[in-house]
Amino acid sequence: MIREELRKLIWKAVNEEVSFERPENPEHGDYSTNIALVLAKKQGKDPRQVAETLVSSLDRRGLDFLGKVEVAGPGFINFFLSRKYFLKVLSSIAKEKEKYGSGKERKRIIVEYSSPNIAKPFGVGHLRSTLIGQALYNLYKFLGYECIGINYPGDWGTPHGKILYQLSEKLLKGKSEKERKEILKSLTPQDLEKLYVGFHEEAQQDPTMEEEARIWFKKLEMKDKEARMIWEHIRRVSMEEFERIYSFLDVHIDYLIGESFFEGKMKEVVEDFKKKGLAHESHGAFIVPFPGEALPPAMLLKTDGATTYFTRDLANMKYRIQRWKPDIIAIETGNEQILHFKQVFSASKLIGYATKEKLVHVFHGLYRTQEGKFSTRKGQTVHLEEVLREAIEKASAIIGQSETARGLSPEEKEKVARAIGIGGMKYNDLIQHPSGDIIFDWAKILNLKGNSAAYIQYTFARCRSILKKAEAMPRNAGDAYEFSKEETEIIRTLNAFPEVARDAAERFSPNLVANFVFDLAQKYNLFYGTHSVLQAETKEAKEFRLFLTQAVAQVIKNSLSLLGIQTPERM
RNA sequence: GUCCCCAUAGCUCAAUGGAUAGAGCGGAACUCUUCUAAAGUUUAGAUCGAGGUUCGACUCCUCGUGGGGACACCA
Numbered sequence: 001m002i003r004e005e006l007r008k009l010i011w012k013a014v015n016e017e018v019s020f021e022r023p024e025n026p027e028h029g030d031y032s033t034n035i036a037l038v039l040a041k042k043q044g045k046d047p048r049q050v051a052e053t054l055v056s057s058l059d060r061r062g063l064d065f066l067g068k069v070e071v072a073g074p075g076f077i078n079f080f081l082s083r084k085y086f087l088k089v090l091s092s093i094a095k096e097k098e099k100y101g102s103g104k105e106r107k108r109i110i111v112e113y114s115s116p117n118i119a120k121p122f123g124v125g126h127l128r129s130t131l132i133g134q135a136l137y138n139l140y141k142f143l144g145y146e147c148i149g150i151n152y153p154g155d156w157g158t159p160h161g162k163i164l165y166q167l168s169e170k171l172l173k174g175k176s177e178k179e180r181k182e183i184l185k186s187l188t189p190q191d192l193e194k195l196y197v198g199f200h201e202e203a204q205q206d207p208t209m210e211e212e213a214r215i216w217f218k219k220l221e222m223k224d225k226e227a228r229m230i231w232e233h234i235r236r237v238s239m240e241e242f243e244r245i246y247s248f249l250d251v252h253i254d255y256l257i258g259e260s261f262f263e264g265k266m267k268e269v270v271e272d273f274k275k276k277g278l279a280h281e282s283h284g285a286f287i288v289p290f291p292g293e294a295l296p297p298a299m300l301l302k303t304d305g306a307t308t309y310f311t312r313d314l315a316n317m318k319y320r321i322q323r324w325k326p327d328i329i330a331i332e333t334g335n336e337q338i339l340h341f342k343q344v345f346s347a348s349k350l351i352g353y354a355t356k357e358k359l360v361h362v363f364h365g366l367y368r369t370q371e372g373k374f375s376t377r378k379g380q381t382v383h384l385e386e387v388l389r390e391a392i393e394k395a396s397a398i399i400g401q402s403e404t405a406r407g408l409s410p411e412e413k414e415k416v417a418r419a420i421g422i423g424g425m426k427y428n429d430l431i432q433h434p435s436g437d438i439i440f441d442w443a444k445i446l447n448l449k450g451n452s453a454a455y456i457q458y459t460f461a462r463c464r465s466i467l468k469k470a471e472a473m474p475r476n477a478g479d480a481y482e483f484s485k486e487e488t489e490i491i492r493t494l495n496a497f498p499e500v501a502r503d504a505a506e507r508f509s510p511n512l513v514a515n516f517v518f519d520l521a522q523k524y525n526l527f528y529g530t531h532s533v534l535q536a537e538t539k540e541a542k543e544f545r546l547f548l549t550q551a552v553a554q555v556i557k558n559s560l561s562l563l564g565i566q567t568p569e570r571m
Numbered sequence: 572g573u574c575c576c577c578a579u580a581g582c583u584c585a586a587u588g589g590a591u592a593g594a595g596c597g598g599a600a601c602u603c604u605u606c607u608a609a610a611g612u613u614u615a616g617a618u619c620g621a622g623g624u625u626c627g628a629c630u631c632c633u634c635g636u637g638g639g640g641a642c643a644c645c646a
Contacts, residue, residue, distance in 0.1 A: 023590080034589060037589085282643085296573090334640095340646090431595095439583065469606065507587085515586090518594080522594085525610060526612095528606080570607085
């Protein structure tokens with residue numbers, strides 16, 4: 001990557017770490033650094049002077065990617081890439097194809113994401129973790145990391161007492177053994193949702209239900225056969241539902257390790273903390289303080305001796321680090337868990353479960369309506385499939401009118417409609433930085449114009465269409481051709497892709513990739529409107545533009561695939 | 572009460588401390604005998620407030636205002 005080369009170049013000259021930016025304005029070069037401003041400040045000199053001196057001392061031997069280097073403004077040093085290098089970018093893409101931009105990091109990362117709750121519906125809220133997590137997984141894999149994706153569903157804890165209570169009271173009571181089996185076997189996710197919502201409504205009138213639920217969970221913890229059997233059915237029904245949704249969304253998570261998995265592993269954690277004197281008794285509970293860290297203490301054991309999710313997550317950390325020895329652990333959840341993970345990470349380091357591992361909590365904001373809160377109670381949940389179905393329908397309608405899709409079979413059209421509908425849903429989420437709340441807006445998700453997945457997919461299809469109509473692909477981009485402003489802009493953008501992928505991974509921000517690919521598509525569409533590829537003025541121009549078009553299609557595909565979005569050939 | 576997240580155009584979002592704060596939607600006006608008009612062009616429109624640090628602040632610091640969340644027996 002050029003950024004690294006330039007860094008080395010400056011390092012050789014002044015022994016300083018520098019950062020580069022890619023200026024929006026092409027007049028400011030392809031890369032720019034403010035190093036002279038920083039140095040001038042330190043040395044009390046004139047920044048432009050410092051910049052000039054630095055530029056003249058650069059050892060440019062053998063660096064044929066570099067064009068002119070100039071000092072501008074208050075003392076920026078602007079680097080322009082050479083024509084030769086621009087052509088090389090295109091041939092690299094042609095050669096490396098889906099590998100263009102990828103890396104060879106030999107590190108290992110665990111990404112925990114999705115993690116829905118058993119017995120609750122998979123709403124739009126859970127979608128965020130699934131999509132962001134999957135995109136991060138894809139990104140790190142692309143950079144060469146060995147990725148371990150973990151789905152950590154909430155399949156344990158008092159909420160499950162509620163559903164156990166509901167099932168046994170409402171559906172199973174007074175039934176014969178055979179009937180009970182039948183009922184459990186034919187249980188649907190909708191049944192579970194109804195029972196769960198029903199519990200909260202009824203518990204308002206009858207507070208004793210909460211106590212009953214606790215008793216049921218206690219039974220489950222005590223390995224009561226009956227409770228266990230019902231729980232397993234609930235778990236199965238939920239997981240089947242989730243799997244169905246994952247496969248619909250084209251999401252694949254390597255491991256399914258739920259909270260229940262750590263049931264037997266928490267005693268050990270409590271012992272570890274006791275042994276090292278890192279936890280103490282307080283008001284009958286057992287807590288871990290964080291001296292000097294401005295964190296409130298976290299609870300390891302409740303007064304009744306039961307564990308908490310803090311205990312569970314510590315067991316989880318210990319297990320993961322021992323089993324996989326990762327370099328990075330990234331956990332994707334809602335932002336309401338920020339404090340919790342600060343505590344878990346700190347405690348993991350205190351106790352020594354984690355040492356050199358980089359622990360990252362990637363948190364996302366919640367879905368909201370424009371008016372305010374999204375009330376998940378009382379059936380206000382928006383069902384994922386409802387949204388998707390509508391998105392797909394809308395795409396179908398447009399495909400029906402599309403001239404170029406005319407030759408497609410109904411099955412193919414359906415496939416394209418799905419790619420567009422699901423892509424739109426994913427893009428709507430990933431275009432935004434994870435941390436903020438996200439407004440649930442039907443119009444925006446269903447939007448097929450402007451900044452949307454469909455716009456980018458459409459641009460890809462345009463490229464593919466041109467390439468198919470061209471009789472032959474040129475071997476290289478034609479040296480003789482002097483490219484235009486629009487074409488230069490596209491190459492500059494293509495060159496940025498490997499760096500964007502790295503920045504997005506490093507900052508855990510898939511939205512950088514989404515922004516990038518939209519920008520690329522926009523630039524190609526601008527080019528498309530001003531230049532003809534197949535009817536180009538000269539042979540050289542045609543060859544160059546075909547080569548460029550091919551490169552754009554490839555990089556759009558690489559980018560969207562990082563986001564988990566498909567690129568149909570025609571639409 | 573303490574801590575955390577957020578605040579940018581009418582709406583939804585961008586912008587590793589950099590050069591003229593970018594897009595999309597919506598509004599107004601245009602461009603299909605021309606490789607896919609799901610496109611393109613033109614146009615109006617914004618950094619919550621007050622201080623501070625800096626050559627330079629949407630970005631960093633302090634104090635406010637507004638929205639959301641967490642803070643011992645829910646996860």
